[in-house]
Structures are given as structure tokens and as C-alpha cells.
Amino acid sequence: MVEVSTPTKWLLRLVAVGYVFFLVAWPVGLVVRQTFSNGLGNLAEALGDDQVVAALQLTLMVAVWAVLINLVFGVGISLLLVRFEFAGKRVLSALIDLPLSVSPVVVGLALLLVYNGRDGWIGPAAESRGFQVIFDSPGMIMATCFVALPLIIREVVPVLHEIGDDQEQAARSLGASTRQTFWRITLPSIKWAVVYGVVLSLARSLGEFGAVKIVSGNITGQTQTATLVVEAKYQNFQQETAYATSFLLIVVSIAALVVVAFLRPQRAH
Amino acid sequence: MTSALIGANVAVGPASSDGRRPRRVRRTTPHSTLTRGAGLGLGVAMIWFSLLVLIPLTAVIAAAGQGGWSGYVDVLRNDQTWAAVRLTVSQALLVTLVNVGVGSVIAWVLVRDNFWGKRLLDVIIDVPFALPTIVAGLVLLSLYGPNSPLGLHWAFTPNAVTLALAFVTLPFVVRTVQPVLEELDADVEEAAASLGASRLTILRRIIVPSLAPAIAAGAALSFARAISEYGSLVLLSGNRPFQTEVVSVRVLTFIENGNNQSAAALASIMLVVALVVIVALDLVQRRVARRG
Numbered sequence: 113m114v115e116v117s118t119p120t121k122w123l124l125r126l127v128a129v130g131y132v133f134f135l136v137a138w139p140v141g142l143v144v145r146q147t148f149s150n151g152l153g154n155l156a157e158a159l160g161d162d163q164v165v166a167a168l169q170l171t172l173m174v175a176v177w178a179v180l181i182n183l184v185f186g187v188g189i190s191l192l193l194v195r196f197e198f199a200g201k202r203v204l205s206a207l208i209d210l211p212l213s214v215s216p217v218v219v220g221l222a223l224l225l226v227y228n229g230r231d232g233w234i235g236p237a238a239e240s241r242g243f244q245v246i247f248d249s250p251g252m253i254m255a256t257c258f259v260a261l262p263l264i265i266r267e268v269v270p271v272l273h274e275i276g277d278d279q280e281q282a283a284r285s286l287g288a289s290t291r292q293t294f295w296r297i298t299l300p301s302i303k304w305a306v307v308y309g310v311v312l313s314l315a316r317s318l319g320e321f322g323a324v325k326i327v328s329g330n331i332t333g334q335t336q337t338a339t340l341v342v343e344a345k346y347q348n349f350q351q352e353t354a355y356a357t358s359f360l361l362i363v364v365s366i367a368a369l370v371v372v373a374f375l376r377p378q379r380a381h
Numbered sequence: 382m383t384s385a386l387i388g389a390n391v392a393v394g395p396a397s398s399d400g401r402r403p404r405r406v407r408r409t410t411p412h413s414t415l416t417r418g419a420g421l422g423l424g425v426a427m428i429w430f431s432l433l434v435l436i437p438l439t440a441v442i443a444a445a446g447q448g449g450w451s452g453y454v455d456v457l458r459n460d461q462t463w464a465a466v467r468l469t470v471s472q473a474l475l476v477t478l479v480n481v482g483v484g485s486v487i488a489w490v491l492v493r494d495n496f497w498g499k500r501l502l503d504v505i506i507d508v509p510f511a512l513p514t515i516v517a518g519l520v521l522l523s524l525y526g527p528n529s530p531l532g533l534h535w536a537f538t539p540n541a542v543t544l545a546l547a548f549v550t551l552p553f554v555v556r557t558v559q560p561v562l563e564e565l566d567a568d569v570e571e572a573a574a575s576l577g578a579s580r581l582t583i584l585r586r587i588i589v590p591s592l593a594p595a596i597a598a599g600a601a602l603s604f605a606r607a608i609s610e611y612g613s614l615v616l617l618s619g620n621r622p623f624q625t626e627v628v629s630v631r632v633l634t635f636i637e638n639g640n641n642q643s644a645a646a647l648a649s650i651m652l653v654v655a656l657v658v659i660v661a662l663d664l665v666q667r668r669v670a671r672r673g
Contacts (some may be wrong), residue, residue: 143523196413198415213658217636221648257433279433319512355519
């Protein structure tokens with residue numbers, strides 16, 4: 113391994129640490145400090161605000177549903193992509209990644225065009241059966257599912273490739289059913305990848321803003337999620353509440369990062 | 382190396398998975414190895430995927446197509462929209478350039494250097510990924526906004542757009558380059574050094590060429606993310622027409638005004654850019670896979 117001279121080493125270190133400090137670490141630190149600028153008062157005030165509490169509950173509900181749906185879909189699609197051959201597999205595996213590069217605003221628009229009750233493709237038919245998608249929780253869950261769709265798949269697919277299917281074959285040749293093979297062999301070996309993917313999806317789902325803003329209609333107390341509350345409160349000059357709510361979201365996302373950082377080495381072995 | 386570079390779908394293609402290992406499932410047709418249960422699962426998954434992703438995205442294209450070619454021209458010839466497109470593309474390019482430079486340096490420091498707090502730096506790199514975008518805007522506002530302790534008042538200026546985009550795209554180049562750098566064979570560098578190559582030569586002839594695909598992949602991802610960014614700009618940039626308004630905000634304005642067709646036209650252009658990036662990434666990855 114080639115050694116760099118000491119001054120260069122320090123210069124590179126300074127650039128890396130300085131950039132990250134000024135762009136990420138210091139600003140995040142400032143928000144945390146402002147949250148606690150008068151002790152726990154800001155947090156207490158935010159948590160006593162009905163609008164904030166309703167938003168937090170809604171966010172949690174939407175995120176849990178979205179993660180559950182993505183979990184089932186993600187593990188299923190990963191198994192299909194890795195263990196089976198079928199026509200159109202490559203196209204599918206490329207399309208799966210598409211949601212990561214689609215703008216949240218475009219996601220919102222796309223769902224709006226199909227599911228709005230007035231002139232959508234499917235919306236009017238669904239609404240006449242009493243199932244409202246847009247401006248209600250199903251639409252918000254769908255938007256959240258959309259943006260977090262590839263996260264679990266991206267974690268599980270490489271692990272499935274890596275472990276191969278020797279053990280699954282052995283289990284089958286010894287008479288295990290498909291279900292037994294999945295629960296006893298496949299799932300335990302992809303367990304950490306699944307957990308990792310779920311944590312990432314949860315963080316992403318709790319924090320979705322653009323897509324949810326469009327499909328939810330942003331109705332205060334009804335379809336307003338935590339991120340929408342942050343925007344509304346900030347623009348209403350209730351900045352302390354905005355900072356406190358942001359702080360809660362920061363805590364959740366950093367907790368997700370820490371969990372993942374602890375899981376990673378376990379996965380390597 | 383490739384799997385680390387791409388994160389996920391490496392070598393899913395039939396060419397690499399066929400033939401090496403006996404298939405678990407008995408073949409029914411030459412091309413498909415689906416069992417009945419798996420086929421059913423695939424069907425259900427495809428219905429959900431279509432309802433969620435494919436049909437809505439098609440609807441965007443269809444709505445954009447309703448106005449025909451002139452619809453696109455009208456949207457783009459609007460001065461305010463054109464200003465937004467120019468701002469978005471130029472800022473995204475600028476930020477991608479910064480990321481290629483600084484991101485590679487950060488990846489280098491994380492892999493080759495050793496100092497107190499390195500692990501913390503490694504975790505902080507992921508913060509922009511995990512932070513909700515609206516919170517990212519608020520966070521930047523606290524250091525670069527009206528009450529900045531640095532005395533910088535960048536909110537509502539084009540600088541704010543640069544900052545927000547740099548924040549949300551920080552991890553891409555770092556996280557694509559880092560694993561490749563980790564796996565880089567030190568022997569080659571030592572051999573070059575023992576044959577008298579200078580550090581600069583080693584960097585130019587050995588390290589940079591092997592990192593180039595990873596850097597390109599990271600740059601493509603960060604460009605795609607930058608042009609589609611919305612949440613972090615809401616509070617920070619003020620969305621001033623002709624100054625700090627980006628394409629996503631423009632699309633949202635169209636939606637709020639009920640002008641779905643113009644929104645779809647602009648959105649479909651963004652979709653095409655996203656598709657181009659995905660295809661380009663796929664090509665880069667396959668070239669690397671062939672070589673590697």
C-alpha cells in the first residue's frame with residue numbers, strides 16, 4: 113500500500129473532516145441545541161400540541177404499514193430474482209431500482225393522476241366502492257411504499273447470491289417442504305439483511321415529505337404527517353415546535369443509523 | 382468488487398447464473414424455472430408493482446403526451462420554467478463535481494487513514510441519507526440562515542440550493558468508492574513503487590483507473606438525486622422564481638394550480654433523465670463485471 117506524505121495526509125484529513133463538519137455535523141448539532149434552548153420546554157410544548165401528536169401518530173401508522181408491505185414484497189421479489197429464471201427478469205430488476213431515482217414530486221404526481229377521485233384512471237372506480245386513495249391514508253401509504261420500495265431488495269439480493277442454494281437443496285432432498293425450507297433455512301441466513309433493510313425503510317418512510325405532501329392534501333389534523341408539521345410550524349413562526357419535532361425525527365434517523373452500524377459487522381462474518 | 386460497487390443487482394442476468402450450479406428447481410421450459418407457487422407469487426408481486434409504480438408512471442407519460450410535442454415546447458418556453466431547469470441542471474452538475482472531488486477524498490481518508498473519530502465520521506456520512514429532507518433544510522437553515530453563528534446569510538440565495546443539494550448527495554460518491562478502495566490490491570501499488578513509480582504516477586496510473594467506474598456510478602447517482610430534490614429546498618431556498626426555484630418546485634406549482642398536463646410534461650422529462658442514469662449505471666456495472 114502506497115504511503116502518502118504526512119502533510120498530504122493531514123490536508124486530506126482536514127478536507128474530509130472539515131467538509132463533513134460544516135455541512136452535516138455542526139448544523140445538526142445546532143438544531144439539537146436549539147431544541148433544548150430552554151430545557152425540555154420546547155419538547156414538552158411540541159408534545160402537548162394536538163397537531164403534532166396527531167401527525168406523529170399518523171406518521172407511525174403510515175410508516176409501519178408501508179414497511180410491512182415492502183417487507184413481504186421485497187423478500188418475495190428478492191427470492192424470485194435470485195432463485196428463479198423467467199422472461200423479463202433483467203428488466204424487472206432494473207425497474208425495481210427506478211423509485212430511488214424518481215423525484216418525490218413526480219411520485220406524488222404519478223399517484224395523483226391514477227388514483228384521484230375526479231378524473232384518475234382507477235380513482236373514480238375505487239371511490240365509488242367506498243375506497244378513497246388520494247387525500248387519505250391509502251394514498252399516503254402507497255407514496256411511502258413507492259419511495260422506500262428498493263431498500264429491502266437491495267439488502268437481501270446480494271446476501272441471497274452470496275449464500276447460494278446448497279443448503280436449500282440439501283433441505284429439499286431430505287424432504288423439507290417449500291415452506292419449511294424458507295422458514296428454517298433461507299430466512300435465518302438472510303435475517304440480518306432483512307433487519308437492515310427494514311431499519312433503512314423505516315427511517316425513509318418516517319421521513320418522506322414531497323410525495324406525501326402531494327397525495328395527502330396536507331389537511332391539518334387529518335392527513336398531516338410529522339414532516340409536513342415541521343414545514344407548517346416553521347412557516348407559522350412557531351419555530352421552537354418545528355425544531356422540537358425535527359429533533360424527534362433526527363433522533364429516530366440517527367437511532368436507525370446506529371442500529372445499522374452495529375449490525376453491519378455481524379453481517380460480514 | 383462489483384457487488385460492493387453496485388450494492389444490489391449484480392449478475393442477476395441469466396448468463397452468469399446459468400450453468401455454473403445445478404438448478405434447484407426442475408426446468409419446465411427452457412427459459413423459465415418458476416414453480417407453480419413461485420409463479421403465483423410473481424403474479425401477485427407484479428400486480429402490486431404495476432399498481433404502485435408502472436401504471437402511475439405510465440399515467441405521467443400519457444398525461445404529458447396529451448399535449449403532444451407542442452405541449453413540451455410550451456412548457457419549456459415559459460421563461461420561469463426554463464430558468465428553473467437551467468438552475469437545477471447547473472447546480473446539480475456543480476454539486477456532482479464537488480462530490481467527485483470531496484467524496485473521493487473522504488472515501489480515501491476513511492479507508493487508508495487512521496485517526497481518532499474515524500468511525501464517527503463514517504457514521505455521520507450516512508446522516509443525510511437517513512434524515513428527512515425537510516429536516517435537512519431546517520438543519521442547514523440553522524447554520525446558514527438568518528441567525529447563522531457564522532454570519533453567513535445564504536438562505537433564499539442560489540447558494541442555499543447548492544448547500545441543500547450538496548447535503549443530500551454527500552453519501553453517494555463516498556459510499557460507492559469506499560468499498561472498491563477497500564478491495565483494491567495493495568500488491569499492485571507496491572509493485573509499481575518498487576519499480577520506481579512515483580506516488581503521483583501510482584495515483585494516476587493505478588488508483589484512479591480502478592476507482593473510475595465507482596466514481597462514475599456515484600456521480601450519476603448524485604446527479605440524479607440532485608435534479609430531483611425537493612424537500613430540503615422548501616424552507617431553505619425560499620422558492621423565488623428566476624432565482625432559487627428548481628424543477629421539482631415548478632412541478633408542484635403546476636399541480637397546485639391544477640395544470641396537471643404541464644406538470645406531467647416537466648415530470649416526464651425528469652423521468653427520462655432518471656431512466657438514462659439507470660441505464661448508464663447498468664452499462665458501467667456490466668463493463669466492470671466483464672473485466673473483473
